[in-house]
Amino acid sequence: MKNQVYWKFGKILQRDGWSDEQFITTDSTGVITNISKRLECDVDHKVNGMLIPGFQNAHSHSFQYAMAGLAECIGQGKEHDDFWSWRESMYHLALKINPEQLQVLATQLYSEMLDHGITQVAEFHYLHHDKDGKQFQNLAEMGERLIAAASAVGMGITLIPIFYSKGGFGRGPGPEQRRFICATVNDYKKLCEVSQLSCAHYKRAKLGLGVHSLRAASEDQIRDIVDMNTDGRPIHLHIAEQQKEVTDCLEYYSKRPVRWLIDNFDVNSNFHLVHATHMDTSEVNQLAATGAGVVLCPSTEGNLGDGLFPLKTFAEAGGSYSIGSDSHIGLSPLEELRWLDYGQRLIEKKRNILCRDQGLESGELLFHQTYKTGTRAMGKTGTENYFEVGSELTGVVIKDELPLLQATSSKKILSTLIYSYGKEALKGTLVAGAWHNSVETAAFKNLLGELKNRF
Ligand SMILES: [Zn+2]
Structure with missing residues (x-):
């Protein structure tokens, strides 16, 4: 050459x-x-x-791609469908996937992301253990498969091993969550140490930190994980995605989720809150002031019926935001950006509502903002240009x-x-x-045949 x-x-x-x-x-x-x-x-x-520059996909659960389009009817015996019934289907899939299958699936997914112009992905990774919930001999077996998939197609990856220890506020985990669970923060530290070594084998891999959600960890556990972050890594967590989470949090902590987090932690620009859909105005303004980023996933949030993030107020308060494809019901960053804006236009019944200066283009604003915050969510320092x-x-x-x-x-x-x-x-x-050349789809087709879930 x-x-x-x-x-x-x-x-x-x-x-x-x-x-x-x-x-x-x-x-x-x-x-x-x-x-x-x-x-x-x-x-x-x-x-x-x-x-x-390539688009930054700041929130991904690779394995969920195998169920894209499968949860679009009301299940038998159900009166209605919502996030929580979708979650049952997702748990069902999570219990089926072995390490080889995850690698095949993620290779296909990352290749398709590259086809859509995405060059960096943050994997919010909690599928840690085997199907019985036992640790693999290599603690980072599943994370390593994601890195191998990224490496095979040239995708940049920020692997975020996720701490997950509870099944709800003050409740132990359910058996269907057995593959996700770290019993102690010490177990999580070991997982991160091994994952860091796995990242070292691929030059486009980085390690982040994460807690699944306020409902999946105790206050002390969250504090210990935040305290682990002595080198400025991004810390990701789902928060306030569903109204029920707000109600449960109010019942348990007597505060709304974002309010509780801000009041109890030094939330700063290392934090990346995924969804944060349900906030009151004081939460919106104070969260913006912390410098934390919010990761918005409009196609998944729409698909799951989460609600609409108050982006207009958040942006007016100077808040930072990025985008993610989350469950991968959609993979186009152009569609994510478009719907990020259209959701707000539909609420406000006005146009170009994110632009505060005359002459500023909505497209430019969305692109630059989500790229800047997206690179931060990846743990990159970013370049001047x-x-x-x-x-x-x-x-x-x-x-x-x-x-x-x-x-x-x-x-x-x-x-x-x-x-x-x-x-x-x-x-x-x-x-x-x-x-980038798209990968052959034969292995992925075989995998879908093995899973037998797309009927
Ligand atoms: Zn998610």
């Missing part, structure tokens, strides 16, 4: 906006060595397209031959992409200077 590879892009998006006709030089490992307006030698790859000397040439190329995009001024490209297009507008995804 050549020592230097020369690329030309129609446009590239940097943090401060678009630049036309840019040349990027990479070394043989796909690391950028130069970005310039001019090049004195022949180009190796002339890309007719617009390069943007999106493409920089010393970082890998990783990003998504948008087709510039599509008539709408071709005729659009730079200022309106992201809005046109987010509000008017899906995957068909993407020319391809680059990972360290190599085009």
Whole structure:
């Protein structure tokens, strides 16, 4: 392979906006060595397209992809369907999947994410033990399978081993949760130590920390885990996704979930609260002031009937937010961003409600905000610009031959992409200077046949 590879892009998006006709030089490992307006030698790859950084998927439970589209009817003997009945189906699936199957499933899923322009995923990983609930000989067996899947397709992964010890506020776990449980925080520390070693084998893997939810751990346990975080890792937890969680928390702690968390912990920018759907106005304002990020997953939240996050108020208070595909009922980050905004428009019965300044494009605002907070949720320090000397040439190329995009001024490209297009507008995804190729689906088809769950 050549020592230097020369690329030309129609446009590239940097943090401060678009630049036309840019040349990027990479070394043989796909690391950028130069970005310039001019090049004195022949180009190796002339890309007719617009390069943007890859999307950050800040919340994923890979195994749930195998049940996408399967819980769309009311179960027998049920009067209605909701999050809690969906959860029964999810538990049923969680008890079936072995390590090899998880790797196959995640490889397919991550490959499809790359097809959609996602280049980094945070795995909120709680499927730790074998089907009987016993520890694997390798404590990080299942997490290692996720890292292997990411490595196979070039996906960046932030593995977040999740602490999960209870079945509800003040209640022990149920047998259906046996694969998730760490009996003690010490067990969790050991799991994190082994997981850290697993991450060390793949250069695009990082380790985060996480607690499943306030209902899945005691106050002391949460405190011990927060105290473990001496090196500024992201800490993820589900919170206030369902109204019932708020009611249960009020009953147990006499406070709403987000209120209780803020009052009892030094919530800061390392925290990433997943969903946080149900907050009162004082919770919204105070959470925004802590600097914590919120991870919003509009397609899953819509699918599960969670409710709508008060994004307008949160954003007005200066809150930070990212997106995730969570259960993977949808995989398109463009759709997540669009619905993040449309949900608010439908509540307010107004348009462009996230923009506080005249002339600011909703598409630009959504893209930059979710990228910035998304990289933080991954535990990345982030770079000054999106493409920089010393970082890998990783990003998504948008087709510039599509008539709408071709005729659009730079200022309106992201809005046109987010509000008017899906995957068909993407020319391809680059990972360290190599085009992503979709994986063969044979292994995944076999796996679905083995699971026998899609009837
Ligand atoms: Zn989740």
